[in-house]
Amino acid sequence: MEFRLSFNVRSMQSRQLMRRAKFFFLLMGLLFASDLLKAQSKPNSVRVIMIGAHPDDCDLKGGGTAALFASLGYAVKFVSVTNGDAGHQTQGGGALAKRRFAEAKEAGKRFNVEYDVLDNHDGELLPTLNVRLQIIRKIREWNADIVIAPRPNDYHPDHRYTGVLVQDAAYMVAVPNVAPDVPPLKKNPVFLYFQDFFQRPNPFRPDIAIDITSVFEQKVHALDAHESQVYEWLPWIGGTLDKVPSNRDDRKKWLAETRTVRITPEVRKTLEKWYGNERAARVKHAEAFEICEYGIQPAEADIQRLFPMLVSR
Numbered sequence: 512m513e514f515r516l517s518f519n520v521r522s523m524q525s526r527q528l529m530r531r532a533k534f535f536f537l538l539m540g541l542l543f544a545s546d547l548l549k550a551q552s553k554p555n556s557v558r559v560i561m562i563g564a565h566p567d568d569c570d571l572k573g574g575g576t577a578a579l580f581a582s583l584g585y586a587v588k589f590v591s592v593t594n595g596d597a598g599h600q601t602q603g604g605g606a607l608a609k610r611r612f613a614e615a616k617e618a619g620k621r622f623n624v625e626y627d628v629l630d631n632h633d634g635e636l637l638p639t640l641n642v643r644l645q646i647i648r649k650i651r652e653w654n655a656d657i658v659i660a661p662r663p664n665d666y667h668p669d670h671r672y673t674g675v676l677v678q679d680a681a682y683m684v685a686v687p688n689v690a691p692d693v694p695p696l697k698k699n700p701v702f703l704y705f706q707d708f709f710q711r712p713n714p715f716r717p718d719i720a721i722d723i724t725s726v727f728e729q730k731v732h733a734l735d736a737h738e739s740q741v742y743e744w745l746p747w748i749g750g751t752l753d754k755v756p757s758n759r760d761d762r763k764k765w766l767a768e769t770r771t772v773r774i775t776p777e778v779r780k781t782l783e784k785w786y787g788n789e790r791a792a793r794v795k796h797a798e799a800f801e802i803c804e805y806g807i808q809p810a811e812a813d814i815q816r817l818f819p820m821l822v823s824r
């Protein structure tokens with residue numbers, strides 16, 4: 512009797528389990544189908560990966576463009592090559608890396624992009640084969656059409672080496688025998704550089720300039736997620752910590768003022784080329800990019816296809 516009872520209880524439990532399993536697989540099937548539909552509804556969706564040295568670099572240099580891309584339905588990912596564990600005056604190590612990871616994830620949500628942080632130490636990045644392979648895999652896994660990274664001339668060694676590492680990956684992403692665990696890209700992406708103001712060995716050349724005026728507020732809102740950087744570390748190292756307002760709203764206003772990037776005459780000229788003189792004159796905020804020589808070399812029509820927010824003359 513005891514055996515029968517326990518048997519019945521067991522068979523009831525197993526029936527319940529079966530029902531739950533069926534429900535679970537049905538749910539998974541539906542989720543999978545909806546993902547598939549989403550992917551299929553955007554057959555021409557362009558895939559963009561921005562690669563910076565620290566968890567705030569892509570945001571600062573390409574955040575407005577990323578927000579515009581995301582609004583077009585493009586798939587955008589930010590990658591920080593280091594975990595940011597040296598970027599603070601009083602905090603550091605694992606605790607800081609954890610804090611910055613959470614900030615990066617929040618900023619990613621505000622930009623509508625994915626955010627990955629690689630676990631390499633901040634301030635100690637070197638262009639090693641190991642990190643090159645990490646970057647090759649990231650570009651391949653994202654199946655990127657556009658890759659954006661810093662130029663290899665910059666004041667910060669992590670920025671410089673991120674530039675070198677991405678350049679070193681530029682051809683290798685298509686070579687099957689390198690990092691063979693991830694399939695190679697069928698075509699080499701377009702590689703672009705973020706804007707900088709360094710003059711040697713050669714100044715930045717703005718080949719593409721994007722009007723980000725309409726998303727500047729969103730960019731500031733996303734930058735505001737990097738509290739440890741924009742309100743603590745960067746003002747401290749820049750000697751302006753006493754200028755940071757304590758009130759939340761004032762802080763954001765101050766952030767917008769201090770993070771407004773000067774539009775150089777060269778960038779204004781590029782804006783005129785892509786948007787026409789009238790619109791270019793109205794642009795308050797812009798992000799500019801230089802075409803790297805190592806990826807696919809896009810013609811003007813390719814640039815217009817990849818950057819549909821550019822309105823030609």
Ligand SMILES: [Zn+2]
Nearest residue numbers: 564565568670
């Ligand atoms: Zn940085």
